[in-house]
Amino acid sequence: MDGVRDAIALESVTVTFGGGYTAVADITFAVPAGSFVSVVGPTGCGKSTVLNCVAGLCAPTTGQVLVADRPLRGLNRAAGYLFQQDTLLPWKSVQDNIALGLQINGVGQKERARLSTEWAARVGLEGFTNSYPHELSGGMRKRTALAQVWITEPDILLMDEPFGALDVQTRQIMHSELLRLWTGSGKTVLFVTHDLDEAVTLSDEVIVLSAGPASHVLGRYPVGLPRPRDPIDTRMSTEYGEIYQSIWSALRAEVLRGYA
Numbered sequence: 001m002d003g004v005r006d007a008i009a010l011e012s013v014t015v016t017f018g019g020g021y022t023a024v025a026d027i028t029f030a031v032p033a034g035s036f037v038s039v040v041g042p043t044g045c046g047k048s049t050v051l052n053c054v055a056g057l058c059a060p061t062t063g064q065v066l067v068a069d070r071p072l073r074g075l076n077r078a079a080g081y082l083f084q085q086d087t088l089l090p091w092k093s094v095q096d097n098i099a100l101g102l103q104i105n106g107v108g109q110k111e112r113a114r115l116s117t118e119w120a121a122r123v124g125l126e127g128f129t130n131s132y133p134h135e136l137s138g139g140m141r142k143r144t145a146l147a148q149v150w151i152t153e154p155d156i157l158l159m160d161e162p163f164g165a166l167d168v169q170t171r172q173i174m175h176s177e178l179l180r181l182w183t184g185s186g187k188t189v190l191f192v193t194h195d196l197d198e199a200v201t202l203s204d205e206v207i208v209l210s211a212g213p214a215s216h217v218l219g220r221y222p223v224g225l226p227r228p229r230d231p232i233d234t235r236m237s238t239e240y241g242e243i244y245q246s247i248w249s250a251l252r253a254e255v256l257r258g259y260a
């Protein structure tokens with residue numbers, strides 16, 4: 001993405017589903033190359049719909065998505081995708097799961113073995129390469145899934161509540177792991193979460209969506225906390241509390257409206 005200012009841009013994106021339900025309306029924002037941006041909003045407001053449009057899994061009814069300044073047609077091949085439910089294959093070992101994307105891309109067996117061993121170590125799974133998904137804890141499965149996406153070196157990472165199913169402690173550890181992998185990588189992350197704490201801790205900018213239907217961008221909040229960040233220390237800082245409060249004051253009313 002050399003020379004590209006925005007890795008992703010949404011221009012007046014509206015998505016109306018088959019039954020006539022407009023999930024998101026007139027969504028416009030850009031994600032600068034190399035930045036970490038989160039999208040938060042009340043449950044069901046359309047966060048996943050936005051991410052699916054950027055992944056190319058869902059086409060806007062009107063408006064368009066640009067990837068590296070070009071209109072997106074079909075699947076976004078510059079992006080790797082991490083879901084809340086990991087997509088590990090139960091019959092493959094950790095090492096083979098990590099190497100899956102390489103195998104699909106036609107990378108030879110020797111190179112796959114070398115890279116997947118290296119990536120298993122990078123995510124702290126060196127002793128578990130021969131284990132199977134059912135033998136792993138939730139955090140270890142998530143590490144495997146992170147390595148599986150990262151090993152193919154996508155320029156863009158799209159994450160849809162990737163840590164939503166983990167317990168609080170494991171989640172905090174995964175935040176540190178994710179920031180460690182991302183720092184200095186130059187990769188662009190678009191991260192969807194309903195957890196404001198997670199969004200502020202990780203991001204350069206938080207985008208708040210309104211409650212649906214026809215959800216729109218309610219506000220964009222830069223997070224100027226220093227990097228590299230230690231998630232625990234970051235949450236203790238006064239600046240963190242101030243940023244959290246200013247976003248929450250906008251989000252709170254929408255969350256209540258979403259429940260209503």
Ligand SMILES: Nc1ncnc2c1ncn2[C@@H]1O[C@H](COP(=O)(O)OP(=O)(O)OP(=O)(O)O)[C@@H](O)[C@H]1O
Nearest residue numbers: 017018021023042043044045046047048049050194
């Ligand atoms: N294929 C579809 N057809 C019809 N409606 C859909 C479809 N996909 C999503 N929706 C509706 O669009 C709205 C937005 O859904 P979406 O999953 O994008 O929201 P979300 O903010 O990610 O939700 P959550 O916080 O629960 O993860 C919801 O009301 C959902 O029911």
